[in-house]
Amino acid sequence: MVQPDLQTVRLSNGKEITVHTQLFINNEFVPGHGPLIETINPATEEVICSVHSADKQDVDAAVNAAATCFKDTWRKVAPAEKARLIHKLADLMERDRDELATLDALDNGKAFTVARDVDITDSIACYRYFAGWADKIHGKTIDTTFDKLCYTRHEALGVVGAVIPWNYPTMMAAWKFAPALAAGNCIVMKTSEITPLPAYKFAALVKEAGFPAGVVNIITGYGHTTGSFLGSHPLVSKMAFTGSTATGRKIMESSSSSNLKKLQLELGGKSAQIVCADADLDKAAEWSCGGIFNNHGQSCNAGSRILVHESVHDQFLELFIKHTKAMIKIGDPFDEDTFQGPQISKGQFEKILNYIEIGKKEGAIVSYGGKRWGNKGYYIEPTVFTNCHNQMRVMREEIFGPVVVIAKFKTIEEAIDIANDSDYGLAGGVYTTDLDTAITVTNEVKTGTMWVNCFDVFDQSTPFGGYKQSGFGKELGKYALQEYTQVKVVKILRSSKI
């Protein structure tokens, strides 16, 4: 018996909702030929339901649907019409904001209020931002010699593959879909098998908005199977991946051994927040607290290392712990007061607790937290390590949980060196009231984003993406369009003379 697409799921408050569980290919929900995968509610450790997953023939079907749609339909749709469809999709997301937020909170464990006010809200803004680009993608005419007309076209790539993570299910989908659609591509997206439910609800809205069949295709499955089939598919022109650096390498390898598809990788980070002696310490403490503990520490750009000038270290630490206590209320995702929900899964939960043990063994001191919270659900207390130095594993390796490591520095040059002493280069921050310091530090630290006197502040119009092994390519902003277009130059010779 094939599991029907619609399943009824009960929430912790007793409410029931209906979810889609089949693959979304060519504007239809269809059964998958891969195994049924159980998705777990991380707040209760219980199974929510099972979802269909895609095997190789399903990936083929999705890619073929996208390729046919691109060739026959989507590339002929006027840009202003594409914009209209994307705006319509955003309208529908606004209409169903609460439902989308519920699914993010249920499947991921983030607080419902955060899902609604941050994840879904920013996703809608992302679609609207990129809709505005659809009819503004310009090539150039370029003067060369008098007898030639030369111009560039910024063309769509065709079929784009995307593999997204579980930490911001709806928002990570938006960051890929929005620019890809605005630039005129068709997409096959593999969601994380840990959080498959939000995107299947989104798929229903895609169909309702009126997108032609095959423009958007959403499947789920394991990375090493479904993801791998997508990454090596010869008809996929580009892979956009957000996830671990280890998996990023595999995506790169599969591109090199298949069709050299273009790549965009958004990988891990170990971003440093630098607190200078002249910083407004209370504000720095408040911002840096959010900088690590937002989303339960499950952000690639988490400010997970804090470097504090030795003269203000103790004062800062006191303020940091004060803000942690005030800000972080742990609880059920559907509680109005909850700031921090559970970590995503048993595997992640155990990995983080293991890092806490490693930190202790390396000589770091637990100044706050350090243990599981409660006895049901994958909850971990916000944890503060002090007495750290940059050779410790907890200072170098991405923990991806609510664990911050704090170290001291003597001079700004030292702080910059420590910040740069990492294979990662995703983001960073500096807290200072001095103009010269702000500009010097932001110039010298090798990361894709530098925040000054704030952290984790995103806008749809500013680009985001890493240096070094945090990846390459930009999301958000006009820069993102480059990732989803290819440049052709046309050179017309109009003279009959050779």
Added chain:
Amino acid sequence: MSLTTEFTTADGYKLTLNTGLFINNEFVEGSSTIETINPSTGQVITAVQAAEAKEVDAAVEAAHKAYYGGWKNSCPRERARLMHKLADLVERDIDELAHIETLDNGKPLKDALSFDVPGLAGQLRYFAGCTDKVHGKVIETQGKLSYTIHEPIGVCGGIIPWNFPLAMLSWKIAPALAMSNTVVIKTSELTPLSALKLGSLIVEAGFPPGVINIITGYGHVAGDLLARHMKVSKIAFTGSTAVGRLIMKAAAETNLKKVTLELGGKSPNIVFDDVENLDEAVFWSRLGIYMNAGQVCCAGSRIFVQEGIYDQFIEKFKALAASGTVGNPYDANTIQGPQISERQFERVMGYIESGKEEGATCLLGGNRVGDSGYFIEPTIFTDVTTKMKIMQEEIFGPVVAITKFKDVDEVIAMAHDTDYGLAAAVFTSSLKRAITVSNRLEAGTVWVNCYNQISENVPFGGYKQSGNGRENSVYALDNYTQIKAVKINIGL
């Protein structure tokens, strides 16, 4: 006093018309009134309030207050949301707006429904998408952090014509609002009604008071006051070249406000003998001159046909021009409505007379249609010389002058024998000729194998005395932006 009036159109559509001045989100009285005429009948529709010094000041004050009171630093997403909302309302009320446009301007209702009103919505949506995409540059300089910021200008005045009232309004307000300027628009006293109806939608959409102000008034009164106002930082004008000069002069004599001008044209339409499909060239050429009863700044009012196909072209063009109904704009078969006013009617008839007097052949038309309203037959003059008035001066009516040419150098010289440079067209199947000729033509828009194709994402504007500045597309934002360079010394 009531600032609305009820009116039922000839096709039975009931309208509630706004007749006040739209200032600070309210409809208010003016210092006097102006009657607006239905050009299809010559009858008065209603009287509208007219702005004089007091009201122009009030509108500029409102715009000034709104600019510094929050619009200048408004959130881009919020501006986009408001502009999209206004576009939604325009689309909701398309029937009503199109009926008002046809009533006041005389254009066929199906044109208002398919071009004018959708053009207004499309323009708003295009520029709504621009609000959060304003980028300056960071420029590498030694020892400094140097960057540019693209800032709005302030209170922007717009003086718009009567030929496409709603579309012309949108060409001014959309880029201005996107860049967070506030606006005072003076509509033409000949076609005040559709913009005033938009005032109701502006309030419904939720724009803060004073961001958009719409006033009716005479050019030499309200228009002049706006062009001279010391608190207006920029004026955008679409209209005749003669008035464009006055605007420039007014700016020079007051605060040197920035000026952009969209003026007249006498655009050359060049048909080579290697056109692949002569019927298509004839189709576009006819659209090029007779659309909107010839009341288009970029009208292809001089047609140059290469001698090898001249006779064929004339025969086909004459037949096509003679077909199609000139008359009742509510009739689905009508392709041409009246001229806008008695004065314009007289002016066009005067040019027809001058053409005959100067010895050109009136091959088709030349007469009034019917005896009420300002309708003129599609008119063709042949056997023209380049110095004739009908070849040099902008007629702004359904009158085309057609002549023949031998080769490309000759036709380009003839095409350039004008002070204007708004648009041009080339009909050919030769790739080389298409590119070479469009490169050589001194015009802001060159159409190849088409005419009058205008879209919100491609720039439009003139060379020479057809004006300066571009409307439509991201280029239009330049008109509503001023650039500040910041150089921070960091002593590296």
